[in-house]
Structure formats: structure tokens, C-alpha cells
Amino acid sequence: MSKPEIGKQIKTGDYMTNYHDEGEGFPVLLIHGSGPGVSAWANWRLILPELSKSRRVIAPDMVGFGYTDRPEGLNLDFKTWVKQAVDLLDALKLEQVDIVGNSFGGSLALSMAVEHPKRVRKMVLMGAMGVEFPITEGLDAVWGYKPSVENMQNIIGLFVDDKTIATEDLAKMRYEASIEPGFQESFSSMFPAPRQKWVEFMARTDEEIRNIKQSTLIVHGREDQVIPVENSYKLIDLIDNAQLHIFGHCGHWTQIEKAPQFIKLVDNFLAE
Numbered sequence: 001m002s003k004p005e006i007g008k009q010i011k012t013g014d015y016m017t018n019y020h021d022e023g024e025g026f027p028v029l030l031i032h033g034s035g036p037g038v039s040a041w042a043n044w045r046l047i048l049p050e051l052s053k054s055r056r057v058i059a060p061d062m063v064g065f066g067y068t069d070r071p072e073g074l075n076l077d078f079k080t081w082v083k084q085a086v087d088l089l090d091a092l093k094l095e096q097v098d099i100v101g102n103s104f105g106g107s108l109a110l111s112m113a114v115e116h117p118k119r120v121r122k123m124v125l126m127g128a129m130g131v132e133f134p135i136t137e138g139l140d141a142v143w144g145y146k147p148s149v150e151n152m153q154n155i156i157g158l159f160v161d162d163k164t165i166a167t168e169d170l171a172k173m174r175y176e177a178s179i180e181p182g183f184q185e186s187f188s189s190m191f192p193a194p195r196q197k198w199v200e201f202m203a204r205t206d207e208e209i210r211n212i213k214q215s216t217l218i219v220h221g222r223e224d225q226v227i228p229v230e231n232s233y234k235l236i237d238l239i240d241n242a243q244l245h246i247f248g249h250c251g252h253w254t255q256i257e258k259a260p261q262f263i264k265l266v267d268n269f270l271a272e
Helices: 040-044 078-093 104-113 137-143 151-158 168-178 184-190 196-201 206-210 231-236 259-271
Strands: 006-014 015-022 025-032 056-061 099-100 120-127 216-219 240-249
Touching: 006 078, 015 040, 015 078, 025 040, 025 078, 025 259, 056 078, 056 184, 099 104, 104 120, 104 206, 120 259, 137 151, 151 168, 151 196, 168 184, 206 231, 216 231, 216 259, 231 240, 240 259
Parallel strands: 025 056, 025 099, 099 120, 120 216, 216 240
Antiparallel strands: 006 015, 015 056
């Protein structure tokens, strides 16, 4: 039985990246978050079919996550992830893209705008990291995940405001994903305690963020327990050409909890 999480394969540097590629038109790159058992498909499965109706949508598994190769000895850090994103664009012969970054992916989108500004046309930052903040109990729990269905259900409960989404079936599905060969090994090695340093490691300086010229849409759930909504208030202060949308009764999984509204918001913004 084929897995929907497994898309196409393309060579990025010295390894193969698993990615999804749907639709036609100006390309948008979707970068997932850093939760346990995450993949591009798990993060964006509700978004891909809708956004790809009017544009080309590319959603890779960042190295260390999902079904992208896990080369031995490769440092899983921002230098590596930025290089993978650039290598992916080069391999697909894409000069410029829009980027939608979720959480960890938001800090990666910021890094792309800072380090490779000509490759980024517009940016959507959703529940984004990328600025310094005291680590939340939620993020500490997410990064410290130990595989079990119960732990996964607790983690999903942190991601959403509407707890009816955190079903046992979803927890089982994400738990099974988290124990695929190599998944937990790379995940547990990525953000060891004390985890505050990884928040700082993903942050850009205020000056770097102030220099971002791209039109930016900042999106956050008001009840986010993983990445504080204050991050987005800080980003709207720093990025000159930006707009901010806060969803009430919404946690960290904006793209799942408010999927139709999120799709409409992003679609309109990218089409402007």
C-alpha cells in the first residue's frame, strides 16, 4: 500500500529529498514544523489540494524529518536546512518562490529571506519561531517527546485549542509516524535539553529581521501553547511590509484547526 506521505524524490546536495509537487503557476514552498512524526504531508495535507488549484505548491520533508534521506554525519542545523531549501529550488530550476513557514518552518523562511532575499518573493509566517523568547512548557514537551500513544495525544492536545481534534485515532496515526525507522532517533538528537538554546539558535537578530523587504503575512493562533503569540507581535513591529492575522479559539495548528480560513487568507495574500 502506498503512503501519501511519500511524494517525489530529488537530489539536494548529497542526498535525496522527499517532496510533494502539485499544481501550476507561480511556485510556493511550504516548510513544515518540528513536531514528532512530522512530515510535509502531515503538516500540509489539507492545504496542498486547495492552494495548488491556482499555483504550483512544493512541500519538502526537511532533512532529519519525514521521508527525506538521513545521511550519517550530517549536522542537522540551520545551515544545513537553508542549504537544502536552496538546493531544492536549484534542482527544480526555480529562481524565486513564495514561502509559507510553520513554526520551525517560519524561522527557516526568515533565514531564507535574510540570507537569500532574491529567492523569496513573499512570505507567510505561521506560529513562527525566529525571534528569541523564553521556551514554553508546550515547546519543551514537544521537543522532549518520548514515543507512546498517550504522549502523542498529550502533544496534539497542546497543538490545538479545540480538543475534539486530538482524537485517539489521530494520536495513533502520528505515533506510528513517529516510530518509523530512523524517525525518533533523528528527532531526539535534534533538540536535546536544555532546550532554550535551540530557541536562540533559530532566532535572527532584530536588525536582520528589520532589513527584510518582502511582503509578509504573519498568522498566529491566540491560544497557541507552543509558540507564544507575542512572537508575531514582535515580528509585525520589526518587518516593515507586513500584516498580521490572529485567529481566536485557535492553537498552534492554524492550518488544521482553521484550515478553510487559513487557505482563503493565504490564497488572497499570495494573489495580491
